[in-house]
Amino acid sequence: MTALPSASARVVVLGGGLAGTLAAAALAPHVREVLIVEQDAVLPETPAPRPRLPQAAHAHMLWAGGADAMEELLPGVTEEWLAAGAHRVPIPHGMVSFSPAGWYRRSWPDTHYLIGAGRDLIDWVVRTRVLRLPNVRVRTGAKVCGLAGNAARVSGVVLRDAQDARHIVAADLVVDATGRGSKSTRWLRDIGGPRVRETVVDAGVRYASRRYRAPQGAETDWPVIHIPADPRQGGPGLVATIISIENGQWHVSLSGTRGGEPSAAEDLFEEFAGRVRHPLVAELLSRAEPVSEVSLYTRTANRRRHFEQADLPEGFIALGDAATSLNPVYGHGMSAAALGAVALRDLTRRTSVFAPGYASKAQRAIGRPAAAAWLLAVGQDRFYPGAVGRKPTLVDRLGARYIHRLNHTAIGHGLVVRKLTDVMTLRRPAHVLGLPDVLLAAARGPRMPLLDGPQLTPREREVLDRPPLRSTGAPAARPGTSGRRDLPPAGRVREA
Structure with missing residues (x-):
């Protein structure tokens, strides 16, 4: 039997979060050893919060593209999520969404899905599975201080333990998965490496999240409720989302861009x-x-750190938020990391980590799904008032107008719904939206009239018909709407 090209390699993964454990899952079958280095003193043995993962307190969408990638790396992981209380939410039936062009229909055949679960649960199941792998181990309570090596090759990492002692851990490959706060651009310069260019687009989004006990009868088989912003309105972008998670709870996240931030x-x-x-x-x-x-x-x-454009030393790559961190309102961070890990696995199957150019090839492969998610995020965030970063160009504005036309068409066109959902769930790249059949559909517009309000099932309407427990602070209702604004009895339609 031919030996694996990297069978003798030792890999050190920096960070025990989702991106780090997925990197370990991708590399473990092809190398001798994977050591995960984590700064937290203890990693929870249950789906519990971690001090270095504050974003876990906010609602997360694990889109089909990301969930498929994690299933590919760790077969059976989806069933473990569901057994622990997560929900597999079908799309479009399981999503009530008010696009800038109107309410999406839920009556199209289900073609996609998302996983509804708390971030702590998603991470815990993945981490538990990865740490069962025989050649993966974790070292907790160790802080990374820098890289060992030179401009030609990274040979390890410098760690500081709880007693403040520093020492070098040798590695044939170092994977930075330390998240948004990554310091690897500075560590590379410290060993004579390249200066890595960064691009930032910041709409000033603030998140406020809270968990609710779902009303009786709404604990399971409840749709995601998503009211996104419309950047064409010219003011701050306000977003509200409900996702069903484990333990009969709803995870609710509200967000607003600069000038419209939610309060604590x-x-x-x-x-x-x-x-x-x-x-x-x-x-x-x-x-x-x-x-x-x-x-x-x-x-x-x-924030995009363009490692794929830099003359990186051999033996170093970055994955997940350490390379590309995204506005979480679009729910693409976990999926982009998972797809990057699959790309890393595929490369390592055929190319040795010792081979010249492996790091550059790996970084480019990792960067492709992240770049697709980046375009989806910044294509909208650039239009909000006070956004930091390059201002929208004519091309950006034309692209935004086309996307709005697609959203308008998707209200009543099944093909366009599928293509948009392909892109949103990261199952397909954005260029599918420019294929001839999609262009023709967009030119013709929706085949069905627009809806006056959300399509809700009788069970969902029954929850809304119950007396409220508190005043909502929402705008006053129209007469004859049972105390609710713009919620028609049976999903009436209006002409486009």
């Missing part, structure tokens, strides 16, 4: 939900009981 005050949480483009989320929250405090998160800038 509990009495203002539902009032903010009532100010987004439609009050459906606020109305549902008024019929549920909060079970947590409000958590804030502000590190939401889109």
